[in-house]
Amino acid sequence: MIISFEILLVLLLLVTAVGAILVKDLMSAVLLLGAYSFFLSLIWAWLGAVDVAFVEAVVGAGLGTVLFLLTLIGTAPKDTLLHRPPPSLVTLIVFPLLGVLLLYAASDLPEFGDPDSPASVHISPTYLERSYQDTHTPNVVTSVLMDYRSLDTMGETVVIFAAGIACALLLRRNA
Amino acid sequence: MIRSHDSIIVQTLGRFLIPMVQIFGLYVLFFGQYGPGGGFVGGVILGTGMILSVLIFGHDTSRSQISKKVLHGDGVGMLIYAGVGGLCMIGGGEFLNYANLEIPGLETASRRSLGIVLTQIGVAVDVAVTAVSIVFSLSAEEIIEDSING
Numbered sequence A: 001m002i003i004s005f006e007i008l009l010v011l012l013l014l015v016t017a018v019g020a021i022l023v024k025d026l027m028s029a030v031l032l033l034g035a036y037s038f039f040l041s042l043i044w045a046w047l048g049a050v051d052v053a054f055v056e057a058v059v060g061a062g063l064g065t066v067l068f069l070l071t072l073i074g075t076a077p078k079d080t081l082l083h084r085p086p087p088s089l090v091t092l093i094v095f096p097l098l099g100v101l102l103l104y105a106a107s108d109l110p111e112f113g114d115p116d117s118p119a120s121v122h123i124s125p126t127y128l129e130r131s132y133q134d135t136h137t138p139n140v141v142t143s144v145l146m147d148y149r150s151l152d153t154m155g156e157t158v159v160i161f162a163a164g165i166a167c168a169l170l171l172r173r174n175a
Numbered sequence B: 001m002i003r004s005h006d007s008i009i010v011q012t013l014g015r016f017l018i019p020m021v022q023i024f025g026l027y028v029l030f031f032g033q034y035g036p037g038g039g040f041v042g043g044v045i046l047g048t049g050m051i052l053s054v055l056i057f058g059h060d061t062s063r064s065q066i067s068k069k070v071l072h073g074d075g076v077g078m079l080i081y082a083g084v085g086g087l088c089m090i091g092g093g094e095f096l097n098y099a100n101l102e103i104p105g106l107e108t109a110s111r112r113s114l115g116i117v118l119t120q121i122g123v124a125v126d127v128a129v130t131a132v133s134i135v136f137s138l139s140a141e142e143i144i145e146d147s148i149n150g
Helices: A002-022 A026-046 A050-074 A089-106 A124-135 A140-148 A150-171 B006-029 B041-056 B062-073 B077-090 B108-139 B143-148
Strands: none
Touching: A002 A026, A026 A050, A050 B041, A050 B108, A124 A140, A124 B006, A124 B108, A140 A150, A140 B108, A150 B077, B006 B041, B006 B108, B041 B062, B041 B108, B062 B108, B077 B108
């Protein structure tokens, strides 16, 4: 039952992704991309990454779609139809090879939920054991992001700030 | 430039939805220590509420005034975040080591918890202002001289 649900989700993800690439109308592509983000967030939640799912749903399906739509409305109507050239021979050869290479490499990855994988034996046990008595914060994701790795999060905040400033400088020409 | 939406259904729904979105954003922001959520998502939801009011009621109505006022707060979130780090240094520790926040009557773990709350507020303010600012940048050409600066 659960496995079939997962397969259905992955199928919907693939269909929306391919549809967003293939569709000619840019407005439809934007809406399909929003649906793709929503299915992706469901898959994150199914895999247990609830915080990532939350961010994907809010940013990918919500804010990203609004920004894309505003960009489309702001550009001229003649720009909203795509004229795609057919893919070149190099593309048709290189990208399937790259996919095969990635699939081959993926067979060496540790299994999902493996307690002996390198990611779960290095420093994660320390965080999981000591997070509550160190910080009085039950959500370990928050305590890692905001306390143990606080300087990294500050860097991310600087990046977002810089993105807002750059948008204002580039787009508000008359100010 | 975005004008007010004509449909009364959209306007009434917006009147009901926007406060709920804002309250949910605050809930996500402050509940991030106990469940999924946190500063980034909470900030995006708070910003989305303000974007919704701009999209529904237009740039110039009194309901969108708060979105325009928020634009002047660009950088305040960074200031809060780095300011908490600076307070830790004043307390005699490393940058962003919340155990050195000088608050009497709190043990170390509670100080770190408080530091997490404060930095999350900083991230939320930064993200919300940036989201609103990008929407204003994308949707505006002539509103610049007559409403943001004026």
